[in-house]
Amino acid sequence: MLPNHSELPSFPPFANWKGISQYFPVQSDSVWLNYCGTTPVSTYAIEMMNLYFQEYSRFGIFAPSFAEPTIKAAIRKYIAEILHCDPSEIGIVHNTSEGINLYSHSIQIPKGKRILVLENEYPSNVYPWEHWKEKGVGLEFIPVGKTPDEFLTNLKNELEKGDVHIxxxxPVHWCTGVAFDMDVVSKLCETNHTKLVIDGSQAVGHIDLDFGKTKVAFCAFAAWKWLLGPLGLGVVYLSKEESNGFKLIFKGQASVVNDSSYFPYRNEWKPAADQFEQSTINFNDWIYFYASLKMLSTLGFSRVRERIYEVAGMFKDALHDLGFTLESDSFPNVKTGILAINGHKDPSKFQPEAIQAFLKQRKITAAVRLGRLRMAPHIAIEEEHVARVKVALEEYLKQN
Incomplete structure (x- = not known):
């Protein structure tokens, strides 16, 4: 007999984190340090998916433990807890680019105004705004600066010109790991009558975001980074204020109320955040995402963030011991889980691509971004993984 919803698999709370890597097979004989890029699946998500597939094979879309409204409500509840917002402000999409594109093409911006994005921003937060350049709206980049305070000065100078609409x-730079003070950013935007939009892919699940305090019009982010979800699933947040009068540029089968009744055709749209789900969704990914969020919720979302910082701190100490320097050395009081290695006391030894290739041969996965060697650990990393990386880097330094 298959279990009902109350008997779904549970996840242990791991009071001291010891042994949690056993739930992440990728860590069994390797070290995955690209959690801000993509995240391999946990055995807990696999277990949940297997249960769903068993039920789906017997009951189809009527799988008793996985009713679509129940799963959607649970996902929205978890995300609302993370963002400190109302579940009705949450919608589900496929990725950040889709979410920002849909929003960008559904709003109005007066001619002569400007849109500002971050210097060296990820393309998903640049390309969706480019169509506005053909409509008399400027698209410009803010210099990041060397520290968060320098960025805020650069931002203040731009916003005070009075023509920035968005x-x-x-909130976290994908290459350097620098995290910005979003409370200050939000207040600057409010003071200068600028809408704040967030690409949250490197932030949600990684740093504390409180949309109850920080005034954000719209946010989109990927599920497969710090939230340990599936590739090809994303989330949007649309504030209640921004929802007033909002209508998505596209209309699909699922855009209207009572969408399961196909006739007569309808013109009554669903609430704003729901409009982003235009038609049949990839429910398999929803189950995967639900499992990952349930796991993180069991551990405690804030506790998970602190563990990320703790593990990042272990790596930071190990890297400094070996003579490496990091971007975060310029902002030591800012919490971040992204370690961007930017040099070594012997400059000839810092060759990011060569180090990345050397580590890859030893089943250690890192990334190279903007000339930095980037490492991004998560809860699946334990002390023995840090030690293994340190030993590998010691070996590299001796050979070079």
Missing amino acids: LSLS
Whole structure:
């Protein structure tokens, strides 16, 4: 007999984190340090998916433990808890680019105004705004600066010009790991009558975001980074204020109320955040995402963030011991889980691509971004993984 919803698999709370890597097979004989890029699946998500597939094979879309409204409500509840917002403000999409594109093409911006994005921003937060350049709206970049305070000065100078309609910002830079003070950013935007839009892919699940305090019009982010979800699933947030009068540029089968009744055709649209789900969704991904969020919720969302910082701190100490320097050395009081290695006390030894290739041969996965070697750990990393990376880097330094 298959279990009902109350008997779905549970996840242990891991009071001291010891042994949690056993739930992440990728860590069994390797070290995955690209959690801000993509995240391999956990055995807990696999277990949940297997249960769903068993039920789906017997009951089809009527799988008793996985009713679509129940799963959607649970996902929205978890995300609302993370963002400190109302579940009705949450919608589900496929990725950040889709979410920002849909929003960007559904709003109005007066001719002569500007859109600001971050210098060296990820393309998903640049390309969706480019169509506005053909409509008399400027698209410009804000210099990041060397520290968060320098960025805020650069931002203040731009906003005070009075013509910025939208600031579309990633609260954490995907290459350097620098995290910005979003409370200050939000207040600057309010003071200068600028809408704040967020690309949250490197932030949600990684740093504390409180949309109850920080005034954000819209946010989109990927599920497969710090939230440990599936590739090809994303989330949008549309504030209640921004929802007033909002209508998505596209209309699909699922855009209207009572969408399961196909006739007569309808003109009554669903609430704003729901409009982003235009038609049949990839429910398999929803189950995967639900499992990952349930796991993180069991561990405690804030506790998970602190563990990310703790593990990042272990790597930071190990890297400094070996003579490496990091971008975060310029902002030591800012919490971040992204370690961007930018040099070594012997400059000849810092060759990011060569180090990345050397580590890859030893089943250690890192990334190279903007000339930095980037490492991004998560809860699946334990002390023995840090030690393994340190040993590998020691070996590299001796050979070079």
